[in-house]
Amino acid sequence: MKQHIDTAPVWESYRQDCECPLCLLQAKVEASNVDYFLGESVMEPSQRIEVNKKGFCPGHFKMMYDAGNRLGLALMTHTYMKETIKALKDNADRARSAAASDSGVALFKRFGGQKGGGLADAANEVKKLANTCLLCDRIRENMERYVYTLLYMYKHEPEFPKLFEQSKGMCLEHYAQALEMAQKHLSGEQLRRFVDTLTDIELKNFDRLSGEIEWFTNKFDYRNQDKPWGNSRDAVKRCVNKLGHQVILED
Ligand SMILES: [Zn+2]
Ligand SMILES: [Zn+2]
Known part of the structure; x- marks a missing residue:
């Protein structure tokens, strides 16, 4: 490409x-x-x-x-x-x-x-x-270019892998797209490291979100009424974003 x-x-x-x-x-x-x-x-x-x-x-x-x-x-x-x-x-x-x-x-x-x-x-x-x-076609073409750019940055920009590791992963659709394109554009140790890192952060952040949405439901129990929300107040929105690609819901 x-x-x-x-x-x-x-x-x-x-x-x-x-x-x-x-x-x-x-x-x-x-x-x-x-x-x-x-x-x-x-x-x-x-x-x-x-x-x-x-x-x-x-x-x-x-x-x-x-x-x-x-x-x-x-x-x-x-x-x-x-x-x-x-x-x-x-x-x-x-x-x-x-x-x-x-x-x-x-x-x-x-x-x-x-x-x-x-x-x-x-x-x-x-x-x-x-x-x-x-x-939809234009968006697809543009996103392919951006995922390609992301892989390019992972390969060539020394500061990027660290920032990538600290990210919260991706929605399901983009996770799939990144895996698919990594196979086409990365090789050797870089391919292994990219997929390992991405998959680790993906699982870690799905677990985190699952905990946050659980606490959201628990907050409806009167016994938890006075306990802090933590990060859970907008957990439903963020879970929907994570699962439903491109569903950026407004508050
Ligand atoms: Zn469309
Ligand atoms: Zn996404």
């Missing part, structure tokens, strides 16, 4: 106290992409073509709607609607002819041999329209 390495955002994220520094980076990537798609990209014909092809997933459509730039969203959505209508028309024949051919076959005979064909194919095409997302 040959590319420009920008280590500053990864350093910055790892200097913050959080359950997953990669989720912090991802939230920033997501916010700047939402801004970009509602703003600049609307006037960028090549971007519009990509939006028309892929559209956005429900979560990202909602995020853009909530961001408030209704004209930007309307311009983009209008051309995307037109492309979607074309795709729906292409798929309409498939759905109609599948229904026509199935209509002559008894219900019990349609399962098995017909499974996955006909109407199921037509339905899958519609699902694809609803779920492909240009913003």
